[in-house]
Amino acid sequence: MTALSSPRNAISAAGARPASASKQRGDRRGWLYSAPAVVTMGVLLFGPLLAVMLFSLTDWQLGQEQFSFIGARNFQELFADTVFWKSLRNTFLYVLLVVPGTVILGLIVAVLLESSNELKGLYRTAHFIPVMAATSAMAIVWGTMLHPTIGLFNHILYGLGYSGVSWLRDEHTALLALVLIGIWQGFGYAMVLFIAGLKAIPQNLYDAAEIDGADSVMDRMRLVVLPMIGPVLMFVMVVTAVRAFSVFDTVRVLTAGGPNYSTDVLLYRLNTESFDYLRTGYGAALTVVFLGIVIAITLLQAKIMDRRVHYS
Amino acid sequence: MATIEILGIEKRYGDTSVLKNVSLSVEDGEFLTLVGPSGCGKSTLLRIIAGLEAPDAGALRIADRDVAKDRPKQRNVAMVFQSYALYPHLTVLDNIVMPLRMRRLTAAQRFPLLGRWMPGTRRIEREIRAEAEQVASILGVEPLLARKPGQLSGGQRQRVALGRAMVRQPAVFLMDEPLSNLDAKLRVQMRSEIMALHRQIGATFVYVTHDQAEAMTMSDRVAVMMEGELLQVAAPEQLYSDPDDLRVAEMIGSPQINAVPVHALNRQLCLAWQLSQDTAVAAFRPENAIITRPADAMLNGTVAVSEHLGADVFVHVRLDGDAGTIVIRTDRTSPRHTAGTAVGVSVEGRHVLRFDAKKKRCRPSQDHGALVA
Numbered sequence: 186m187t188a189l190s191s192p193r194n195a196i197s198a199a200g201a202r203p204a205s206a207s208k209q210r211g212d213r214r215g216w217l218y219s220a221p222a223v224v225t226m227g228v229l230l231f232g233p234l235l236a237v238m239l240f241s242l243t244d245w246q247l248g249q250e251q252f253s254f255i256g257a258r259n260f261q262e263l264f265a266d267t268v269f270w271k272s273l274r275n276t277f278l279y280v281l282l283v284v285p286g287t288v289i290l291g292l293i294v295a296v297l298l299e300s301s302n303e304l305k306g307l308y309r310t311a312h313f314i315p316v317m318a319a320t321s322a323m324a325i326v327w328g329t330m331l332h333p334t335i336g337l338f339n340h341i342l343y344g345l346g347y348s349g350v351s352w353l354r355d356e357h358t359a360l361l362a363l364v365l366i367g368i369w370q371g372f373g374y375a376m377v378l379f380i381a382g383l384k385a386i387p388q389n390l391y392d393a394a395e396i397d398g399a400d401s402v403m404d405r406m407r408l409v410v411l412p413m414i415g416p417v418l419m420f421v422m423v424v425t426a427v428r429a430f431s432v433f434d435t436v437r438v439l440t441a442g443g444p445n446y447s448t449d450v451l452l453y454r455l456n457t458e459s460f461d462y463l464r465t466g467y468g469a470a471l472t473v474v475f476l477g478i479v480i481a482i483t484l485l486q487a488k489i490m491d492r493r494v495h496y497s
Numbered sequence: 498m499a500t501i502e503i504l505g506i507e508k509r510y511g512d513t514s515v516l517k518n519v520s521l522s523v524e525d526g527e528f529l530t531l532v533g534p535s536g537c538g539k540s541t542l543l544r545i546i547a548g549l550e551a552p553d554a555g556a557l558r559i560a561d562r563d564v565a566k567d568r569p570k571q572r573n574v575a576m577v578f579q580s581y582a583l584y585p586h587l588t589v590l591d592n593i594v595m596p597l598r599m600r601r602l603t604a605a606q607r608f609p610l611l612g613r614w615m616p617g618t619r620r621i622e623r624e625i626r627a628e629a630e631q632v633a634s635i636l637g638v639e640p641l642l643a644r645k646p647g648q649l650s651g652g653q654r655q656r657v658a659l660g661r662a663m664v665r666q667p668a669v670f671l672m673d674e675p676l677s678n679l680d681a682k683l684r685v686q687m688r689s690e691i692m693a694l695h696r697q698i699g700a701t702f703v704y705v706t707h708d709q710a711e712a713m714t715m716s717d718r719v720a721v722m723m724e725g726e727l728l729q730v731a732a733p734e735q736l737y738s739d740p741d742d743l744r745v746a747e748m749i750g751s752p753q754i755n756a757v758p759v760h761a762l763n764r765q766l767c768l769a770w771q772l773s774q775d776t777a778v779a780a781f782r783p784e785n786a787i788i789t790r791p792a793d794a795m796l797n798g799t800v801a802v803s804e805h806l807g808a809d810v811f812v813h814v815r816l817d818g819d820a821g822t823i824v825i826r827t828d829r830t831s832p833r834h835t836a837g838t839a840v841g842v843s844v845e846g847r848h849v850l851r852f853d854a855k856k857k858r859c860r861p862s863q864d865h866g867a868l869v870a
Binding site for chain 1: 544547548549568569570574575576578579580582583584585586587595596599600604607609661
């Protein structure tokens, strides 16, 4: 026993002597090695964030040489603005419809694609195309399809004997149309992630479920599929939610926030205030609110789901 | 109670035939082992019995009932998997009760959150829990009920998997290499536990393994499979002493049976061993051969290596005339044979098993017909 432990003692004794000096040197070297990452993160992430926070307390307008700190006045004005509240409501409504729609549609398509080998590659690519296509270009195509007189949708409605709808020019349908486009655009991404998650489920878990008597689709979903893709599901929901919160291109191209602000969303408001009206300080305040909401929702989602998600 | 009748089962995946006209009947309460090298179709046969896969042809009856079209749920079978296949997100208790929950609760009663308030749910859940706890206590996993599978050792997981199978008292237990993922010591221990379990509950067991030692020690009967065919079904002792097929003889027993091609043997030996004309291979077990002085034997060779394994010594002898290497089992009291020594090998004719060119056994009745003149 003593013979065994003595070399270790010798090593630790030898290591103890120059400990403080070598520790200092080690610390310096550590900082040196991490400097590129620290500097990049500072310049690209924390710097701009800090700048935005500072701007939100000023009355700076883009291009002006002078500005002054005005405290929380931007925020006071913001919270008193009915258009802001309307855009906030629209954004939440959009997210609440797009996230479940994207996740459910993505999951269904993934499960269907995984259950058969027929033309798998083709279908997978076809469903992924909306993700790869440039949103503003696709928005123009959608705009044409939803056009009241020449649009495909209304022609189908006419064919079925209904009267047409002015999809994007009607307060009641404009946001819904944007939601559909949002789902169409995002579910392919969810599908690809779900397929990866489904592939990782071992076959014998399905077998065990079947032997145990869980042989309906719903039972299998609940007992095997959903728990096993839990981490993926969680990731897809967070990513989809954040993406839905930052919806902008379709609004800009198709409705410009109208009619009557019914499709005005946070990011569109931010863009309008900052770059159309050049109210940079006010826009910065909007950005801070936007960031706060996104971070809060991500954290909340992570916290709620973490408790129910099984990471093996 | 629950016999299993398998008649002319065929299964193919694309162009490969996995099961070729397999027929087998398992008696009620029997412990039958399917043994064979990997890829021989034994797991596929088990999955067909379970209902996880459908055969391309043939009939399957469990407890005198045609189950060909039944889902696994309706067949009253339980299955234990090599990788345990426990639900990783559920506790041990929830894993064990799952088969009962799926059978006794209606879909509405199992509905998340709301199901708890359906009439009868609580009473049934209480009964189920009591039964699961009883099974857990039999298997000694009671202290683990609140844990998740990820927090258990391999042996504990296998016990939980057994519990999940036992809890609904199935008529047939199907086990797909349940011990392969355990370490050697635990494997031996679980082996006797599964045997005790079989005695205790008296259900029909069909057990798949590639380990011939497992097959020999645990089963009432062993079915040896190779390349999708059933070669022989017999009690372990009979498989060892009276194999129908050279491949069976080679699979059962360690070290392997010695198979010597007849063309390498001299005429005298063929007469002494009473080899018939159609015999292509003469085989004998390592313990039935005796090492003699070269002059006294009809089979000669040189010692290649001696393996000392405590009680036993395995002497590998390279036979003269390109007849291959054989292994002879001696005990440690016999004289040492160093490598390179010329030795003779003597085997009594009654210990020699004769196989034809198709590796089938030449039975004595045929032997008498055409002795080598």
